Amino acid sequence: xxxxxxxFHWIGVVALSLLLFLLAPTLISASDRNAFEGxxxxxxxxxxxxxxxxxxxLREMKTxxxxxxxxxxxxxxxxxxxxxxxxxxxxxxxxxxxxxxxSLFVIVAERWPFFPYPLLFRNERSWDKWSYGLGIIHNNIxxxxxxxxAELWLGYNPGGQxxxxxxxxxxxxxxxxxxxxxxxxxxxxxxxxxxxxxxxESINYTFGKRWDYHVYTSAAIFYDHIExxxxxxxxxxxxxxxxxxxxFGLGFRYDxxxxxxxxxxxxxIDAYATITYFPRQLKYLIYGGDFRHYFQITELTTxxxxxxxxxSAG
Numbered sequence: 001x002x003x004x005x006x007x008f009h010w011i012g013v014v015a016l017s018l019l020l021f022l023l024a025p026t027l028i029s030a031s032d033r034n035a036f037e038g039x040x041x042x043x044x045x046x047x048x049x050x051x052x053x054x055x056x057x058l059r060e061m062k063t064x065x066x067x068x069x070x071x072x073x074x075x076x077x078x079x080x081x082x083x084x085x086x087x088x089x090x091x092x093x094x095x096x097x098x099x100x101x102x103s104l105f106v107i108v109a110e111r112w113p114f115f116p117y118p119l120l121f122r123n124e125r126s127w128d129k130w131s132y133g134l135g136i137i138h139n140n141i142x143x144x145x146x147x148x149x150a151e152l153w154l155g156y157n158p159g160g161q162x163x164x165x166x167x168x169x170x171x172x173x174x175x176x177x178x179x180x181x182x183x184x185x186x187x188x189x190x191x192x193x194x195x196x197x198x199x200x201e202s203i204n205y206t207f208g209k210r211w212d213y214h215v216y217t218s219a220a221i222f223y224d225h226i227e228x229x230x231x232x233x234x235x236x237x238x239x240x241x242x243x244x245x246x247x248f249g250l251g252f253r254y255d256x257x258x259x260x261x262x263x264x265x266x267x268x269i270d271a272y273a274t275i276t277y278f279p280r281q282l283k284y285l286i287y288g289g290d291f292r293h294y295f296q297i298t299e300l301t302t303x304x305x306x307x308x309x310x311x312s313a314g
Contacts, residue, residue, distance in 0.1 A: 033071040040068060044064075044065060048107050074092050082259060083260045086111060088110075091107045115136075117135050130156055165178045176218075185197050205221055207220070222274070251271070
């Protein structure tokens, strides 16, 4: 009997979630958001997240229990949840509890988190140098928004990579990190000698912090192990068949775009600097930035401006 009651309970929850999701636009238009302005939020309930943990969604919201309902802030919260790229649709529905308080239903429809995809790209801006292969990604490991990507490609400069990303750990400190392991065979670019195959094995690690909802800083270390054929090893400063090349980088991001996929308003400012060190040789520095601004002119029209810069020194 207990098992039957439990089953009916979950059937009821699923049915209510589906009904709220289907009727969300109607509910919003029927109960004007202005009628809820200033009321106290007594509870927030997440509905529709079969895999994603509640706290992964709720931590993207500035609005918390005990706050007053502000329609503009709620809409920004909705867009930040959408920017997680875990859901095909996100709605936040206010429901009156009494004359002074209300509850919020955060209703989501989850994307399929695991899927393969084909790879096809050209190299060195040449239409004769193509690579092809397959990639597999899991976007929401254990419902924590951790991401794992694996890619393998053949053709020109064959190789593969494995990338793991954790966008939030450390609780309120909001740290994030990313680990990439890469192996490639790369044709040399020397103009003085016949082209030969360089074997590259790289490990890249990035550690960062999200300071609020818009500002990110990061530090990265890159390690590239390069092997040359014996007949070309004299080109390496190590005087061996291989060369180890470390690099260090810093990054800064300021991102106020309303939606990452299709922004209508906001700024994106990306800046980076990476220094690479060759033993017995000069260091060199690569630095630059990507600056974008989006203006919403009408409901269906957005003007975007972009300025990108990549420089080197050393």
